[in-house]
Amino acid sequence: MQIYEYLKFLQIVDGTKAEYVFENDNKEKIKINVNAIKNKEVNYVNLDKTQSKISTKFEGKYDFYWTKQMKEDNVLYFKYNKCLTNQGANIDKQDSANYPDYYDFHNNLLEEINNNNYEKLVIDLRQNRGGAFKLVDLLIHDLKYKINLNSEDIVVITGKETLSAGAILAWRLQNELGATIIGEETGGNVNIFGTEGEFITLPNSKIKVKHPYSFRELKEGYNGGVKPDVQIKQTYKNYIYGIDDCYEYVINVLKK
Template identity: 30%
Template sequence: MWIDKWNEDIEFLKETLINKHKNLFFNITRESFENNIKELKGRIENLDYNDMKVEISRVIASIGDAHTAVKLPMNYLLPLEFYWFKDGIYVIKTLGEYKELKYSKVIEINNVPINEVLEELTEIISHENKSYLKANIVKYLQAVEILYGLMIVDDIGNFSMKFEGLNGEIKTRNINSVDINKYNELLLLDSENKEQSNLNKNDKEVFNKIPLYRKNNHKNYWFEYLEEKQILYFKYNSCRDVLEESIEDFTKNIIKFMEENNVNKLVVDLRNNTGGDSRLLEPFIKYVQENDKINKFGKLFIVIGRDTFSSALLNAFSFKNNTNATLIGEPTGGKPNCYGEIEKFNLPNSKFLITYSTEYYNLIEDDNSDSLLPDINVEVGIYDFINGKDPVLEYLK
């Protein structure tokens, strides 16, 4: 019976994407897509639940549209968080035990070299450029069931990992996965995720050493005035309204602050913004466009990066096209000319959530450009991260 249910899910996936996607075959031929579907159906009886997660992801990733993807349920995660720096994948956060692994480079997972692991993951992640892949592959590295489905690990509960410390020391540790509820509990204990009013003395010491771009990740938008340098730093984490302070009220407040204070430079940081509704920022962009004091070369800076995607990318383009802003940071995870405006559906039996594109955005003439590139390329290094430095703000000061 479960074979029939998976067949039903796969057929539903195929028909729904063909009928509802804006242009499903812009990158892959219909023949190749249908062959991928047929091949997966022929292997169902040899695949378990976690295998199916991976293989459905592989089929969808082959489409080549970062907005068309599968949102998989995850029950177990590694109590480690990773970041892809210039010279490799590093542990940037440890939850619970394993504190000695913080800032270590990942060498192997269950005796599989990390480069091979990355190659396997690349095949199942919907992406359009290297930046988006770098932003998302580290999340998949935490997903134990995905590693299991790729046959990188053979035990969801425990497996070995090899690391290289900053001093060059190689160490191997057995890592225990944690269920998602436990993971979320541990995450709430982390200083970076707490409200400032809830910080104890130790938390405050940690929080004060964190650079601005890593603070207040739970807030969709906020700003801070760096009085010494007369820099107004506006962090825009999500293009979504919140009840506590609407984006309309926030825009009024930040404009009022700019009118009443000596702001020499405005920095709008979109580097961690994966999207939402691009229209929310338009009134502020229009204000900046008409502000003769700030709308000048060397006064207005927009920070972009690997997580700048979808509506946040549209906002970055709006600044680029309508103001004298300088873009600084890394190439965006979003592709300038891309499919988007997602809709969703669930597969009937597994209930896997699928997103798909309903519109096409043609922002630039050069369709070969797979990222919006910064005018000034600045990348965070592992020692910047350890020392609480933001090379972007350091450059602007």
């Protein structure tokens, strides 16, 4: 957590300073005092690390969702970061050009699966923070009825940033399709309040605020995220060397 206002509200800090404790490769703890600064003054530094073979997408593909043929492993890797489309209810017409057409992508995905003899379909939801539930419904339906892969051939990777519709998708893939979930428990709850492009306009500032209006209960009385069938935490050492622990588990364990 790095936003000062949140830290202040939660009484984690009582001023504009915070002490962070880091641990290096030698298990040594390092304390650093950080002062709050404005967002426009932040300088971002990229960590010098080796890219994993699944982390780089082809040029021209949107960050929202893309696929990659892992031919050496006979795996189709599907990176699904946002459940959004240019036809979404909460997207202005003038902004729609900045968004991909999910329905077109979806049809190409089904065609790619059915025209090839992949051993596994890997759906990576680790950075999926949600979006439109109707796109979740579409994917669940078509993976169930329109592809030539069995449930045991579908592997889903989840993590702490899997939220909202992303968590719902993970739950339904696990419980309706029998897909194998690996990684970490989702950050989003199984039972959630959700919204589909519903806004209220504040009377004075005229700022539009999105608000949840419906409760989706997939598991009665349950409070928590989607638990993986196999828990895998990415090690820092492998991360630096471009080794994705979850994908390595797929090709070294699940494929055998």
